[in-house]
Amino acid sequence: MKSLLGVKGETPLGEKKEVTGEVLAIRGGRPLTGRVEVKGAKNLATKAMVAALLGETPSVLRDVPDISDVQVVRSLLEVHGVTVRDGEDEGTLHLDPAGAVSAHFEEIDAHAGASRIPILFCGPLLHLLGEALIPDLGGCRIGDRPINFHMDALRAFGAVVDKSYEGIRITAPNGLHGASIELPYPSVGATEQVLLTAVRAKGITELRNAAIEPEIMDLIAVLQKMGAIISYEPNRVILIEGVDSLRGYDHRCIFDRNEAASWACAALATDGDIFVGGAKQQEMLTFLNVFRKAGGWFDIHEDGIQFRRDGAVKPVIVETDVHPGFMTDWQQPLIVALTQAQGESIVHETVYENRLGFTEALVHMGADIVVHPDGIASPDRRVPRRALEQAAVINGPTPLRAAEVEVPDLRGGYSYVIAALAAEGESIVSNVGIIRRGYEKFFAKLDALGADFDVIG
Numbered sequence: 001m002k003s004l005l006g007v008k009g010e011t012p013l014g015e016k017k018e019v020t021g022e023v024l025a026i027r028g029g030r031p032l033t034g035r036v037e038v039k040g041a042k043n044l045a046t047k048a049m050v051a052a053l054l055g056e057t058p059s060v061l062r063d064v065p066d067i068s069d070v071q072v073v074r075s076l077l078e079v080h081g082v083t084v085r086d087g088e089d090e091g092t093l094h095l096d097p098a099g100a101v102s103a104h105f106e107e108i109d110a111h112a113g114a115s116r117i118p119i120l121f122c123g124p125l126l127h128l129l130g131e132a133l134i135p136d137l138g139g140c141r142i143g144d145r146p147i148n149f150h151m152d153a154l155r156a157f158g159a160v161v162d163k164s165y166e167g168i169r170i171t172a173p174n175g176l177h178g179a180s181i182e183l184p185y186p187s188v189g190a191t192e193q194v195l196l197t198a199v200r201a202k203g204i205t206e207l208r209n210a211a212i213e214p215e216i217m218d219l220i221a222v223l224q225k226m227g228a229i230i231s232y233e234p235n236r237v238i239l240i241e242g243v244d245s246l247r248g249y250d251h252r253c254i255f256d257r258n259e260a261a262s263w264a265c266a267a268l269a270t271d272g273d274i275f276v277g278g279a280k281q282q283e284m285l286t287f288l289n290v291f292r293k294a295g296g297w298f299d300i301h302e303d304g305i306q307f308r309r310d311g312a313v314k315p316v317i318v319e320t321d322v323h324p325g326f327m328t329d330w331q332q333p334l335i336v337a338l339t340q341a342q343g344e345s346i347v348h349e350t351v352y353e354n355r356l357g358f359t360e361a362l363v364h365m366g367a368d369i370v371v372h373p374d375g376i377a378s379p380d381r382r383v384p385r386r387a388l389e390q391a392a393v394i395n396g397p398t399p400l401r402a403a404e405v406e407v408p409d410l411r412g413g414y415s416y417v418i419a420a421l422a423a424e425g426e427s428i429v430s431n432v433g434i435i436r437r438g439y440e441k442f443f444a445k446l447d448a449l450g451a452d453f454d455v456i457g
């Protein structure tokens, strides 16, 4: 594979097709019942690992999920000279950046896999070494996923961005200084980029239109433990006062609310009953409201949340949005459950332009889903329309039938497995390895919930 990034502006030329193998034969038609545990959030753990690069002393991160995205960041840190060691407790990582060094494009590329995380190394590497290299970026194939907000923010801090056939080389010949930045959209990654860069930049940074997802608040907590001065102001404004040095942290990751929501939808889709250990209410308020309206029942416990149906599945109208809206990551498993609702549901996808493509396979399995590629306007919409949005209209209930399907991306892949578990007959689901990017012990959890499946390839 060779990077084409930089040949055509700052947009990676298409996403890498991720093939990780593994084929499941799934015999559906049985409810998923039992208990699963969720650990730390993928979308926090990987960023907190990068933050360890900023510390002058080692860091300890707890409740880190055993997923391939974490393995990718671990090996990226290691090629940059960071020592990463497993602690005695499961899920604990010790990260020592004392020996941090530059890496080459090829090394970064070889270890980055399909991950988009290398881009978040920029700020810390610029502070530490004065240079950062970004090869082609992966991530789920759910849209263009450009990096222009990241590059514009880095330039505002005083970084110089050079493109070559190998990728992007970023330097800071005069150091990095605080900046006034307004994001065109409250991007999660670009907000993290600004945080990880501003904490050690000289002076004050004001970030407007910032993303405020719970995982970002947890990253701010990590950085504050390291000695950063960050305040969260009203109206999506974050102020960061740069400091001369930071120390290591000891932090337990926030739980993975995306995984928790996925299992909740699995309970709804298969008419099961799933207790998700480690799930918490506060970070899931928006999801729980929609889950209830869709005919779900939940019970909040000290140590988790129990999810099941409350009678029939009901149709809902949902718009994905940045936090505190309904997360884009939740819509894919929800759509599987909505195929079983009596009536018409609409899911407006406003964050990514290609996150409804996965529904094609559900149609193949018997679902009645029509995707409107340019979205559907409606005066009742809560989210301002975006140029790239799409909408899916789901009419149910439709029995799902077994089929052969190939996993396209992380959340879509999870949804295919759940659809196969809800369908009558034996489905063959290939490229299931992708699911391990974000779901720890996936097969073991399916097994614990009584799923009937074999790994056949």
Ligand code: EPU
Binding pocket: 042, 043, 116, 140, 143, 144, 145, 146, 147, 148, 149, 150, 151, 185, 186, 187, 188, 189, 190, 211, 258, 327, 328, 329, 351, 352, 353, 410, 411, 438
């Ligand atoms: N965008 C730009 N330019 C940029 C950056 C983003 O136009 O430079 C656009 C994107 O194309 C998209 C929107 O802004 O339309 C939002 O993207 P964002 O930057 O918020 O997403 P991200 O940081 O790349 C993270 C999660 C995603 C999650 C989104 C939204 C990680 C590693 N990934 O992506 O998680 O869907 O935020 O919450 O944190 C997943 O877990 O399956 C996943 C895809």
